[in-house]
Amino acid sequence: MLTDRQLFILQIIIDDFIRSAQPVGSRNLAKKDDVSYSPATIRNEMADLEEMGFLEKTHTSSGRVPSEKGYRYYVDHLLSPGSLRRSERTAIHSIFADRQEGLEKAVQNAATILSELTSYTSIVLGPRFNDHKVRNLQIIPIDTRSAVAIIVTDTGHVENRIFSLPEGIEPEDIEKMVNILNDRLTGVPLSELRQKIYKETTELMRRHLHNYEAVLHMFAEASAGSPIGKLFIGGKTNIFNQPEFRDVEKVRLVMDMMEKEHDMYELIRPTESGVQVKIGTENAEQAMEDCSLITASYSVGNEPVGTIAILGPKRMEYSRVITLVDFLSHDMTNVLTRLYNTRT
Amino acid sequence: MLTDRQLFILQIIIDDFIRSAQPVGSRNLAKKDDVSYSPATIRNEMADLEEMGFLEKTHTSSGRVPSEKGYRYYVDHLLSPGSLRRSERTAIHSIFADRQEGLEKAVQNAATILSELTSYTSIVLGPRFNDHKVRNLQIIPIDTRSAVAIIVTDTGHVENRIFSLPEGIEPEDIEKMVNILNDRLTGVPLSELRQKIYKETTELMRRHLHNYEAVLHMFAEASAGSPIGKLFIGGKTNIFNQPEFRDVEKVRLVMDMMEKEHDMYELIRPTESGVQVKIGTENAEQAMEDCSLITASYSVGNEPVGTIAILGPKRMEYSRVITLVDFLSHDMTNVLTRLYNTRT
DNA sequence: TTTAGCACTCGAACATAAAGAGTGCTAACA
DNA sequence: TGTTAGCACTCTTTATGTTCGAGTGCTAAA
Structure with missing residues (x-):
């Protein structure tokens, strides 16, 4: 098991890496105000954390970088629940406030706003109309x-x-x-x-x-047309902002995937309810190797009818995005249920 | 005015550069079978062509690269009319052969096939339904x-x-x-x-x-909905194949543009009839600086109702693409006129 | 008018060196 | 016994030459 101090250091390393995209070293960590250990102590803990598989080095004498297992642990155990700014909340509520434009436009709008709020790529699977009568x-x-x-x-x-x-x-x-x-x-x-x-x-x-x-x-x-809902993707080019995607080949892999409707559908196909986080190779898709995906489904009544998702680098602001996705999916469920649940 | 020999050399330089994407030098040019001049002679002609603005150097002692003016001259005067393979012709005819799927699907299909045939990016502006009754x-x-x-x-x-x-x-x-x-x-x-x-x-x-x-x-x-036709883009990621777009920033510029429906519409908005070629900065759009665009409109009867276009690097296979775009636009005009012109 | 020859330029590729950030280990310390 | 200072070592990054090759422009000869 991990000691409290190891947890603390793991968390602070991942937080730092998510912010800076730079491998984090013991010296710099020790400089932080809320860290009261010496570089040497931190180095020891880092070595342990690496041995346990939570951290990795890019080369023998570089700072540490979270491993996939590290991110996983971070997401499962270390996440401080984020809160939304008022402006974000109103932005989300506004999506479905004005129903004049029609549902499809609203869903498309959701994708756009989601990508703007996060500066990652958003994917919204529009409501399935299969069971409609x-x-x-x-x-x-x-x-x-x-x-x-x-x-x-x-x-x-x-x-x-x-x-x-x-x-x-x-x-x-x-x-x-x-x-x-x-x-x-x-x-x-x-x-x-x-x-x-x-x-x-x-x-x-x-x-x-x-x-x-x-x-x-x-x-x-x-x-028999459209057995699955329509797919909207917002902020496709946001991936270009990520320093780990300076490489044309990497970007291409992701872009290619995004052009394939089928792949995208497979990617975000709803599995369980609630917010899901898939990190790197946890996604089946090869191109997602360096990306993480956060999904949540939304429902009409108790029946899930669609999915919203955020696609970003593994080094994603998990806390914020999870909160956001969770909030939006609930909002959508509320609105849609109110609108369409009359018929059951 | 340009001498015959200068024309010949200009043409062969541009042809070569389109193929190889490498600056072409006098020595290599002289080695070609159909070139019977010495490197020195070619150098002299090159110097003249450069002075006239048809060629450029990337640095003082590099081979020559066509300038925008050079491409323009090439397209206007030096283009050998290409011909289509039988397989290409049938591929194009097949787009509208099967109308079961509906017009929209067919148009989308046109975009896909066009991008596959050219390995550039294709843009198809679906028929405007404005004047329909x-x-x-x-x-x-x-x-x-x-x-x-x-x-x-x-x-x-x-x-x-x-x-x-x-x-x-x-x-x-x-x-x-x-x-x-x-x-x-x-x-x-x-x-x-x-x-x-x-x-x-x-x-x-x-x-x-x-x-x-x-x-x-x-x-x-x-x-009042959809005053303009729907836009379909095929092979968005084909730009990644071009060696001059190894640079993430350049790709991003183009990709960003492609995500903006409005920009794309402005870009291919029909001007004159027939095949249009816009090279580099001849396009208003900043992001098109290093790209060329070949457009043609298609009609129902005599009324143009939509546009097809190919977006590629300035170093585009103009001859082939022009032939292709011309052929497809006529085919579309024929098919659509037969289908929809009953009502006039 | 064409071409051979030559000096010159520049970029790409490679080697080398120095600086900087980081590590692991050992020994001293509280 | 856990923590930390010190130090040797590793590896990347950056800068600096050096060489090589492809190319040019110019001059003079054919």
């Missing part, structure tokens, strides 16, 4: 050959798609179809629409119409 | 307090927005509204909808309904 279906003819299929959910989300009309279909036929569809499918969750659309309506359609298959197929396809 | 308006109630307003254009584009329903409005009222709106506004271009919606419908609404103002206002607002 069909409110209304429409077919709007464009010309004789094509039409737009529209699906409106009970959350106000709209899916739409252009499709080719079958030959010789009449406006009245379309009206009949729309009526049947709405009659049979209102209230069906989007995730089940694909199967139910055939089961529920084929019989009726056959009785009154011909050439309906293409249209059914169309809706089935359209409903 | 209202085909149908809908109001779908979500619950007692809110509803979704939907605008479908004659091109199959769908705009939608959630809004709050006025107190105590009845389903029949909404139906009436929708009827009036469709009756009066079908065929109105989106750009004029904002004004016309009040002029055309207020009188009728007043006669039959109350509390309609909020709804009108709503539609007016929704129609």
Whole structure:
């Protein structure tokens, strides 16, 4: 086990390194006001901490740098809970204050503000609309050959798609179809629409119409769109600020990853509830080797529907960011639950 | 004026530099098979070309590098028209072959393929839907307090927005509204909808309904969305491949610019028709100092509706890229005109 | 007009040296 | 016994030459 003094020194080393990005040496540590040990004592403790794997040296005679295990311990045991400035709090509240712009804009806004507050990169996975239920279906003819299929959910989300009309279909036929569809499918969750659309309506359609298959197929396809929420990334270039990313190759690795939607989704895919911290190689993604990721999911009611995350260097201001992410995710949960939880 | 030999040497220098990214010296030039002059002769010509401003030296005794003026002359007078491989041609045709996915996906696809073919960064400005006309308006109630307003254009584009329903409005009222709106506004271009919606419908609404103002206002607002097309960028990180961008600061400048939608729009905003080449500082944007941009607009019928562009280093394969951009823009014009020009 | 020859310049690569920050170890100290 | 001062040692960083090669400009000869 670690002695109190070792804990103290570990903490102060990591704090210092997070601030300065420079390996920290015994002499400089001893100079600090709140450190009352001599350099030699500190050196001894450092040697022990290194032996236990919490610290590393970049070369034989350099100052110490936290290891991944060191950060992990720091995050798990040494973190002094941060507090938010009033200005930060209001900035976050303001995101969802004005709902006129629509949910998507608000979520995008959240990403921007989050990255500005932290000067790291933010990732926001927009709410999944999977379990939302069909409110209304429409077919709007464009010309004789094509039409737009529209699906409106009970959350106000709209899916739409252009499709080719079958030959010789009449406006009245379309009206009949729309009526049947709405009659049979209102209230069906989007995730089940694909199967139910055939089961529920084929019989009726056959009785009154011909050439309906293409249209059914169309809706089935359209409903399969966006199984996952939209991804917004804010402050992509903030990584350039980090001194450990002066190297083009390193930046490139991270940038490349950020361009791949799928990778990003995998990265922040929600695991457990609450704030999660993944340090360096704890992330599956190779490119994240030198980065840390802090995620939290937000919910509607008790159901998690999306995730917010901050991506920064391993040398991240964990305390501040954790507080921030925690706060925002709760705020989002509150707002969204109030807005959308009427339907349960 | 330039002699034939000077033209030849200028061309061969630029060709070589585009390939190698290394300053080109007289000795190496003279070694080439198709060059039959001695290094000394070439040196003399180089000195003249430099004096005229077509070449530059990086330092007193280095090889020559094309100046911006040199590139400009090269592009305007020395370009051998490139030809496309069959595989490139089919790749381009394939973009719009399968329209099932919808126009937006296809445009995004164009950006991806363009960046893959060139290994530069591609920018595609999606078609502007401004002059498209209202085909149908809908109001779908979500619950007692809110509803979704939907605008479908004659091109199959769908705009939608959630809004709050006025107190105590009845389903029949909404139906009436929708009827009036469709009756009066079908065929109105989106750009004029904002004004016309009040002029055309207020009188009728007043006669039959109350509390309609909020709804009108709503539609007016929704129609004002996306005045410009959507922007897609492909291969953002391709700039990292360029040896002249080994420098983090340079990359950052370009990356930062690419994140700003507005800047990008300004950058590729269509000017003249045909393929445009902007070299280095010919672009207004500061960050483009070391980059070149090749743009071409595409049209529906005779009306330009969008732009495609390639962003690369000044040392770009102009010939190939110009051919490619030209080809794709024509292909897009053809396809889109066939699809959407029925309505004029 | 072209080219060979030559002196000269500059950058890249490499070696060397000195300075500075840091360590580990030992011995003295409280 | 835990703490600290002292010291030799290590390694990086920075500065300073040195050399090498690629390139130039100029002059004079072909």
